[in-house]
Amino acid sequence: MEKTVEQKLQALWNLQTIHTQIDKIHQVRGELPIEVADLEDEVAGLETRIEKIRTELDSLEDTIVNRKNQIKDAQAAIKKYETQLGDVKNNREYDAITKEVEIQGLEIQVQEKKIRELEYEITTKTSKYEKAQADIEERKKDLAVKKEELANITGETEKEEQNLLAKAEKAEKKIEERLLIAYQRLRKNAKNGLAVVTIDRDSCSGCFNQIPPQRQLDIRQRKKIIVCEHCGRILVDEEFTHESTNA
Secondary structure, eight states: OOOOHHHHHHHHHHHHHHHHHHHHHHHHHTTHHHHHHHHHHHHHHHHHHHHHHHHHHHHHHHHHHHHHHHHHHHHHHHHHHHHHHTTOOSHHHHHHHHHHHHHHHHHHHHHHHHHHHHHHHHHHHHHHHHHHHHHHHHHHHHHHHHHHHHHHHHHHHHHHHHHHHHHHHHHHTTSOHHHHHHHHHHHHHSTTOOSEEEEETTEETTTOOBOOHHHHHHHHHTSSOEEOTTTOOEEEOGGGGGSOOOO
16 A cells, blocks of 8 residues: 555654664764774784884894805805915915905905994884884773773663664665665765754754745645755654654
């Protein structure tokens, strides 16, 4: 059986009333859910940063070990060449061995310079690592506090919200799909979540723009669905606020 326009409007108003109650619960939570999500993202970012710095530090330390080993190899080569100097038979051999000793000496200087640069980089990255560690500890403390606040508030309202969500689901089934889609779109676009509003002091209670007398009369007759010319919200007369929602 086709519902009357009044019944359709009543069903829409019932759903809006339930959603408004849910919105009030969310308002009590305020910005806490967003703050918790932001802190979780920040902690995750810091964890990634710390892991990256730790990997870089390990790599730098490995490089230093490798360069120290190259110095040891060069020092061993120098000892070998110096031993060979005692057995040279001519100037050509002497010059060749002396040249090798010089090359190995230069290699040691190069590696020592690189090690100093790496040690400076390690010092810099260690400072960043320690700062990130301190930051993440602070953020984790903040996150724990915010989570506890949110859990307390959610715990107080969770049962009520679940009941209202069940009522909303039931109320949605009483509304034809076309109207429900329009309602959901209006609700999504409205800052205060109001898709269905009443006349208040001759004005739309959603955007507060004046409603012409003839349009107010049409709304009160409940013969057709009328939307606000300014904000597009569905308008119902003020008597709806006094009638049972039957949700």
